[in-house]
Amino acid sequence: MPAAFSGQRLQCLLLLLPLLCTRVSGGSPAESAVTTQDSNQTEVNPVTKMQAGHESSGNSVATERLKPASKQNSQSVSGHEIVLSGASVEKDIPVPSSTKIELTCKLDENSDLKDPQVTWKKGSETISHTSKTQNSWTIELTISDKSHLGSYTCFLKGEKEISAVFHLQVPNLEGRKKPIISYEGDKAVMVCKTEYNPKSWIWYMNVTNGTGRVSIDKVLPTDKFLIKIKSAEVSRLEILKLTKEDGGVYWCEASFDLGTSETRFELRVLSITTPLKPFMAVVIEVAVLVITIALLEVCSKRKGKRGEKEFDQIEKL
């Protein structure tokens, strides 16, 4: 065994592995690498529909995900800025707890738009500027309640109108888009992650008879489900002794100060015979190939020996 297996060495393999799986799948989102983007997709769609109404210059709408470097406590003020040049821009801003936020719209110096008229709006309600400079306009918001979340837009009106939208929302959860597959008798594990610290986690499953969903805490028997919380940001549901009926949809919900956020998992339980069929097919194919090759060899050897005997006879003559 070679020398030092340092932490970095494994980190390097850590880098290698997800990238190799994204690379040759031709860019299809492999689970290991792209989950953040995946979980954003559902959030963004309703927003882009809204944006279609605002679009003016016909440029593409850029959507950014903003991750503040450090987690904010309710005392600090965090600032978010969008720099506009010619196109409308949107930003998702996760707000895990009550805090004060400053939103700034800045006009790029190279932009054609000069001295625009700027209005900040949330929905139909206009908000007055907190501060203003030559080409940036800021509002300060105190987010302490669910109703304060939403989309805040700054409109810059000149010869044309462009806008920047800040989507203030509860942080997203990272789950699994594709179904989780497990086998009867085995266990299934669902891991729900977020970047911030929620107050609590709840897992839901579908009610067996009827519609709606029930919290897994309340489901009996209690040894079938194990909820482990390794750290504040990760919650792990283990379903033991799987049966076919355990397949279906499960939800993971995290409560933050300002609301809840959830993500969905789908579980498929397969019987052991499902992979056995392709397995046996491949094994039989291999056996057939090996036997064919062996037979061909034996046959050609016999022909060779016969040919040799003839040759030797001719030589003797």
Place this chain on the structure above:
Amino acid sequence: MPAAAEAGRAPGPPDGGWGWVVVFGAFLSIGFAYAFPKGLAIFFKEIQNFFGTSYSEVAWISSIMLATTYGAGPISSILVNRYGSRPVVMFGGLLCGVGMISAAFCTSILQLYVCVGFITGLGLALNLQPSVIIIGKYFLKRRPIANGLAMAGSPVMLCTLAPLNQFLFENFGWRGSFLILGAILLHCCVAGALFRPIGARTALVKTLVTEEGKDALKGKITEDGPVEDKPEEEEEKDCFEKINQYLDFSLFKHRGFLIYLIGNVLMFLGFFAPIVFLAPYAKHTGIDEYSAAFLLSILAVVDMVARPATGIIANSRWVRPKIQYFFSFTIAFNGACHLLCPLASSYTGLVVYSSFFGLAFGMVCAMLFETLMDLVGAARFTSAVGLVTIAECCTILLGPPIGGILIDTFGDYKYMFIKCGAVMVLAGTFLFIMNYYNYRMLAKEEKERKRKEEDPKSVRTEDEGKKNWNKDSTQDGPELEPLREEGEGVKKEMNGTAEV
């Protein structure tokens, strides 16, 4: 190259016919050996979640597998020396299959280390070495082409396995995928079945022998020098003789082998790290995830084409005699690519870098075993490859971590590229200089031998009879020495044919 020596008692390698089928088998086998550990990466996130371990603990699976595949090289060599390529590859294929099938039923990560890491890793080691060895037995004139084609198995298999693994994972989960992959790995047994042992042939094949005459003569020039060491050694203790039968430690006295060993061990320090860090570097410069992944795909495709192409170039009559220089050049070229990489900051620049890197990577890989065969000859290659892989094992595994440390310390990828480039240019230069020295020494030794053979030893020529189809005097003297050394080799080959 012992072709002439072999021609003494057995006609030279066929250089075609069934040989191409063997190349296909080697293509499969080598492909699985190199591409399978990389292809497993897709399952690791799920396994990490399932067993609740950290990512680094799961990454150990890959490390153990790689370490076993390279570290078990000598075991592979010993087994091939004893039993021949075919049984070893078939057993290796079975071992891989069993390893993965048992991995499907594992209940802890430790069990995965054993099943996937050790058992499958060992199986792959038993696949890799014999496949390379048997090419040397079947080819001489066209050996570089055969090597290039067989080594092309690695990128092709990787491009096949990755989407296949993704498909299996989405439909069967990781357990089902491991089960089916176990069955797929059994195809190594099919590849092994194709490795018909080749040994002493009958007089029927005399005609082939005359064609190989000239090449054999050329080959003898490189082979003869080191062969002179052997006879003195064999007169030592019987114990050493026995060990040498299985694993030729006398190779450590072989000048060419030592040059190759030192050069390669140095080269591998900077060989794999750039691939590991290419995509992270691309993302670091602001390129999005998919384009970064696409860079690696470009690399793989160029690699796929470069390997057979290099084989063809290396086989041409301008390059073949000085193939060691060509190898040193490709290594230095590879290093130069890395040194220039930090200059490429735009996406186009990185695409160009990836293409050149793919080309250089393919060229080096295609030549890797061919040059070793050229230096030590097909008979001793069996042991040589085992000893080389276990020596390379350490640097291969150290390369990426050292690169990682450089990146973490300086916060910039360029130092890692500079380090890799510098190491490889150094290795290439070292090999170039030392091989120049080696070629000169070999030419000198050849002249010495010619002078010695001025004494009439024509009696021996008549004795050799049908074996000595080429009446050149240079053939006579050294015939006896390789006879002693390769006597065992032929016996083993005969044993090999007797099996079937």
